[in-house]
Amino acid sequence: MIVMTEAAAIPGGQHRAGIIAAAIDLTATSGWSTVTMSRLAVAVGVSRQTVYNEIGTKQALAEAMVLDELARFLAAVERAFDLHPADLAKAIRAAVRAVLDLARDNVLLRAIVSATHDADTDLLPLLTTHAGSLLTAAKTVLAARLASYPHPLDAHQLDVTIDVVVRAVLSHVMQPSDTPARTADDITWLVTRVLGG
Numbered sequence: 001m002i003v004m005t006e007a008a009a010i011p012g013g014q015h016r017a018g019i020i021a022a023a024i025d026l027t028a029t030s031g032w033s034t035v036t037m038s039r040l041a042v043a044v045g046v047s048r049q050t051v052y053n054e055i056g057t058k059q060a061l062a063e064a065m066v067l068d069e070l071a072r073f074l075a076a077v078e079r080a081f082d083l084h085p086a087d088l089a090k091a092i093r094a095a096v097r098a099v100l101d102l103a104r105d106n107v108l109l110r111a112i113v114s115a116t117h118d119a120d121t122d123l124l125p126l127l128t129t130h131a132g133s134l135l136t137a138a139k140t141v142l143a144a145r146l147a148s149y150p151h152p153l154d155a156h157q158l159d160v161t162i163d164v165v166v167r168a169v170l171s172h173v174m175q176p177s178d179t180p181a182r183t184a185d186d187i188t189w190l191v192t193r194v195l196g197g
Helices: 016-030 037-044 048-055 058-083 088-105 107-117 132-146 155-174 180-195
Strands: none
Touching (some): 048 058, 058 132, 088 132, 088 180
């Protein structure tokens, strides 16, 4: 079982961001199986030992890549709620639309999803069966943002609603069934019926 480690979330040293960016680029262009600490060292212009010191294991690198991309998605959610502090429906719609728009153009996500058709699927569990840390982070952000809007739900009902919304959006990120705009409208319709927005 893959479990996100705390080490993957630590900002690290001065080369960490460059190493993660190089790993994402290499994964998108050549596949995860081609990513080695030696290739990353050459790409970033540091020693292989520096890559190990900054990142750790290849599993920790995979987690760091996913968490790095997750931060971009959650920042988009935060911006959407900041733009609509008094209108829950507009905030939900903008947040879902922003996530789905980012997903459509995200090179790492596309590489992971397209890898399901061949043997290079080691990263897929980080977004599916072992996505616990990802889901927890997304639900925490959404719960914090929803706290400022009035709704008729008790704490448990709100937790269930947030869980369903996060999982639905992740499902559409992995396998879109419509345009980002229409999907955002549909999820907003559902959420506002439950939350009374």
